[in-house]
Amino acid sequence: MEMSITIEKVVDAVELGEGPHWDVTSQKLYYVDINGQKIMRLDPTTGKVNYAYMKDGHVGVVVPVEGTKDKLIAGVGRNVVLVSWDGESNNDNPPIKVLASLDTDRTDTRINDGKCDPAGRFWAGTMGLEVNSTIEPNRGALYLIDSDSSVKKVLSPVSISNGLTWNLQKDVMYYIDSMTRQVSAYDYNNADGSITNKRVIFDIKSNNIEGLPDGMTNDADGNLWVALFNGKAVIQIDPKRGKLLRKIELPVDRITSVAFGGPQLDTLYVTSAYVGMTAEQRKLKPDSGALYSIKGLGVKGCPPNNFKYHILQ
Numbered sequence: 001m002e003m004s005i006t007i008e009k010v011v012d013a014v015e016l017g018e019g020p021h022w023d024v025t026s027q028k029l030y031y032v033d034i035n036g037q038k039i040m041r042l043d044p045t046t047g048k049v050n051y052a053y054m055k056d057g058h059v060g061v062v063v064p065v066e067g068t069k070d071k072l073i074a075g076v077g078r079n080v081v082l083v084s085w086d087g088e089s090n091n092d093n094p095p096i097k098v099l100a101s102l103d104t105d106r107t108d109t110r111i112n113d114g115k116c117d118p119a120g121r122f123w124a125g126t127m128g129l130e131v132n133s134t135i136e137p138n139r140g141a142l143y144l145i146d147s148d149s150s151v152k153k154v155l156s157p158v159s160i161s162n163g164l165t166w167n168l169q170k171d172v173m174y175y176i177d178s179m180t181r182q183v184s185a186y187d188y189n190n191a192d193g194s195i196t197n198k199r200v201i202f203d204i205k206s207n208n209i210e211g212l213p214d215g216m217t218n219d220a221d222g223n224l225w226v227a228l229f230n231g232k233a234v235i236q237i238d239p240k241r242g243k244l245l246r247k248i249e250l251p252v253d254r255i256t257s258v259a260f261g262g263p264q265l266d267t268l269y270v271t272s273a274y275v276g277m278t279a280e281q282r283k284l285k286p287d288s289g290a291l292y293s294i295k296g297l298g299v300k301g302c303p304p305n306n307f308k309y310h311i312l313q
């Protein structure tokens with residue numbers, strides 16, 4: 001089954017592109033430039049990209065609020081905030097409301113990757129701040145933010161929280177702490193959001209694959225797609241057998257995250273980064289940090305979960 005796969009650069013480089021999320025309602029792709037403190041929104045039919053600048057800090061993640069056209073939930077610094085932005089034009093100071101604060105016992109972390117579960121609860125993880133290109137391990141945690149903005153610390157410690165996704169049957173959660181170089185699975189209870197029975201389902205190192213596992217999604221066949229930071233590729237994994245199915249090489253090294261989008265949910269959007277690269281390295285690969293689309297994979301994604309914020313219901 002050899003498909004004709006096409007890889008295309010869709011948007012020019014940002015420093016640390018991350019967290020792509022396809023909004024089914026508007027048919028737009030949201031993602032973030034973490035270090036640029038921007039929420040980005042791409043209209044794939046016109047190629048136009050607008051941004052909202054978050055003056056309060058790094059933007060780790062953004063997810064639309066269910067049933068709204070101009071409300072987003074985002075991780076900014078260590079705060080989970082509600083952002084009012086319709087995405088139709090650039091905005092350097094959109095109105096925000098702080099819903100919750102994470103890692104309240106420390107100041108040396110920030111929110112990194114996050115996602116909503118099938119019940120619409122928001123999961124967000126944290127990581128240590130990068131100092132001189134190093135990230136101290138075990139400073140972060142994984143949190144669950146419910147529709148009433150209540151916060152529960154679910155996993156701790158975590159080094160670089162990433163790669164959340166849930167299976168179609170809504171009984172397994174997949175998770176990545178990048179520094180472990182492993183993809184893990186948990187039994188997941190959709191009624192209360194609890195996770196139990198951790199097992200490692202794929203080990204990047206023992207499979208002789210380069211890079212750190214970063215963002216992750218799953219396709220409608222139940223297989224996982226994992227971005228490889230410093231691995232120049234995304235990989236498709238069968239989580240049940242713990243087997244590598246495919247490795248798709250990209251023209252840049254620092255691949256950060258993946259999400260299916262497009263009208264048929266059959267385009268894989270891939271974010272990347274140039275953070276930490278020298279001027280020399282960037283000259284050789286000027287598209288480091290670009291947003292890519294991969295078509296012709298022969299698989300479809302699952303409709304992404306939005307945040308169910310009860311105040312708005």
Ligand code: ZN
Pocket residue numbers: 018019112113161162163214215256257
């Ligand atoms: Zn990430």
